[in-house]
Amino acid sequence: MPPDDLRPNAPPSGAQRREEYVYVDVEGRPVLRVVRLSGGGSKRFWQEHYENGNWETGAVPEDERPLYHLPEVLAQVRDGGTVYVVEGEKDVHTLQAMGVVATTNSGGAGRWLPHHTRSLAGADVVVIADKDEAGLSHALKVARELREAGANVEVFEARIGNDVSDHVGAGLGLGDLVLVPAGIQDDFTRYIEFLDGLDPTLPTEIKFQMARVLLDEAEGDQVPWTSEGPARRGDDDQLFEALRAWRREQASTQGVPAFIVFYDRTLWDLVDRRPSNHQQLLGVWGIGPVKLERHGDALLALLWHDD
Structure with missing residues (x-):
């Protein structure tokens, strides 16, 4: 039996429609509508499909459900x-x-x-x-x-x-x-085991943090990526900091967060690989043709300005 929010049943009587979210196909034509309802102190979602110029209750087949926007x-x-x-x-x-x-x-x-x-x-x-x-x-x-x-x-x-x-x-x-952190992304099952073993009465925020500490300890405190990047790497710090400073300038100019320009993981991969041409830059994590064209020359200048 399909989940409640996908069953082609009529909406519950007395429910109040609060939000409608219309999904369209690649040409902008309406395909499905998600309706958010509230009533009686609860909320519920259901889907409708667009047929012959009208919205009808019931979801569309899976292979016809587009991404939103x-x-x-x-x-x-x-x-x-x-x-x-x-x-x-x-x-x-x-x-x-x-x-x-x-x-x-x-x-x-x-x-x-x-x-x-x-x-x-x-x-x-x-x-x-x-x-x-x-x-x-x-x-x-x-x-x-x-x-x-x-x-x-x-x-x-x-x-x-x-x-x-x-x-x-x-x-x-x-x-x-x-x-x-990558430790959670790489070993999510183990993370959930730690999470499930904690006191269920604890606030969710505290349980998540405690489970992360337990996972860190189980892996020998080696979580390679955090919101602050990986552990410091001695002689590589100066180049990494130069790249971060350049990224801050780019982010400020574009009016976006720094990670939109490049993730820390990309900066560290640049430090590790130290590419010397555009083709090698394409081998760096997070650099594709668009970012290569946009930032390639500036990155090479930063990586090799002392040589």
Whole structure:
């Protein structure tokens, strides 16, 4: 039996419609509508499909469910820009109000489909996870599938609250998002085991932090990537800091968070590889043709200015 929010049943009597989110195809034609309802102190979502000029109750087949704001997303991918992937239409609109391109899949966590991945193949993507087990699991699955399709992906979460809307509502910006450590991304099952073993009465925020500490200790305190980057590397620090300073200037000029220019992981890969030409730059994590054209010469100058 399909989940409640996908069953083609009539809406409950007395429910009040609060939000409607219309999904369109690549040509901008309406395909499905997600309706958010409230009533009796609860909320519920259901889907409707567009047929013969009317909205009818019931979801469309899986292979016809587009990403939210699909035309804008595809245009951003073509232009080499960053696309944010979140869980839920409300979060998409929160990010849209901040001037970035964002998307989600219909139906919530666990409903990401193969053709969604194909829409973002090779793109620069920031996935923002909801801070619960289902949300983080969903975000990591999306990130894994996108990476397999050639996308450059990092996974972040809200610093305050459960999702990016809570985060922004607390007065924080995109640059305040917290990078989900690679230790969790690489060993999510073990992380959940630690999480499940904690006192269930603890606040979610505290449980998540405690589980991360336990995972860090189990791995010998070797979590290679945090919101501050990896452990310091001695003689490489000076070059890394020069790259960070250059990135800050670029971010300030463009009016975007620093990680939109390049992730810390990209900067460290530049330090490790120290490429000497454009072809070698393409082998660096997070650098594709668009960013190569945009920043390639400047990066080579920074990497080799003392030589």
